[in-house]
Amino acid sequence: MRVLVVEDERVLADTVAVGLRREAMAVDVVYDGDTALEHTAVNDYDVIVLDRDLPGVHGDEVARTLVQESYNGRILMLTASDGVQDKVEGLTIGADDYLAKPFAFAELIARVHALGRRSAPPLPPVLERHGITLDPANHRVHRDGREIPLTPKEFAVLQVFMRAQGTVVSAEGLLEKAWDENADPFTNVVRVTVMTLRKKLGDPPVIQTVPGAGYRL
Numbered sequence: 001m002r003v004l005v006v007e008d009e010r011v012l013a014d015t016v017a018v019g020l021r022r023e024a025m026a027v028d029v030v031y032d033g034d035t036a037l038e039h040t041a042v043n044d045y046d047v048i049v050l051d052r053d054l055p056g057v058h059g060d061e062v063a064r065t066l067v068q069e070s071y072n073g074r075i076l077m078l079t080a081s082d083g084v085q086d087k088v089e090g091l092t093i094g095a096d097d098y099l100a101k102p103f104a105f106a107e108l109i110a111r112v113h114a115l116g117r118r119s120a121p122p123l124p125p126v127l128e129r130h131g132i133t134l135d136p137a138n139h140r141v142h143r144d145g146r147e148i149p150l151t152p153k154e155f156a157v158l159q160v161f162m163r164a165q166g167t168v169v170s171a172e173g174l175l176e177k178a179w180d181e182n183a184d185p186f187t188n189v190v191r192v193t194v195m196t197l198r199k200k201l202g203d204p205p206v207i208q209t210v211p212g213a214g215y216r217l
Contacts, residue, residue, distance in 0.1 A: 004039055006030050
């Protein structure tokens with residue numbers, strides 16, 4: 001899952017980003033509405049965690065613009081106001097969900113996961129393929145009943161493969177979904193991560209390299 005965090009309180013924004021990355025999400029962070037719109041113009045985000053009271057372009061206007069452009073990503077609006085009218089306004093503007101500050105981080109994680117499921121074609125909560133089960137909510141992977149410990153990045157890559165349901169995923173597609181904007185597209189990080197993931201999943205191999213196209217589970 002790829003997430004954009006838009007929050008002008010930098011400590012809060014960076015803290016949220018760290019927590020989401022621990023959940024195997026690729027996270028970009030911006031601190032104002034203008035930059036948020038620049039990022040959404042060039043990147044496909046599954047979820048946008050959007051502070052309502054932003055400098056520059058207000059969070060309400062960011063949400064309105066995304067809705068008008070039929071942007072596919074879901075919007076989780078953050079605000080210091082938790083009154084019913086404020087929630088109604090946020091949802092009317094175009095937010096898919098609404099969370100008042102201060103919030104419990106576990107609730108934020110759960111809401112982002114839920115919105116991420118809504119931004120993609122419907123899939124079961126636990127993904128299964130070739131004897132592999134992946135449980136996004138509990139961050140656990142098993143193969144033929146054996147638990148396989150994965151790093152957050154390996155988990156994210158496997159989740160992209162599982163969601164692709166047997167179709168080919170290019171290296172660029174993996175970089176787009178499992179890494180943030182700071183990843184260097186000219187490094188071999190995708191190849192190395194796929195290689196270590198193959199080893200951990202064991203025999204028989206289930207990740208195929210499709211020459212000139214990418215990978216397939």
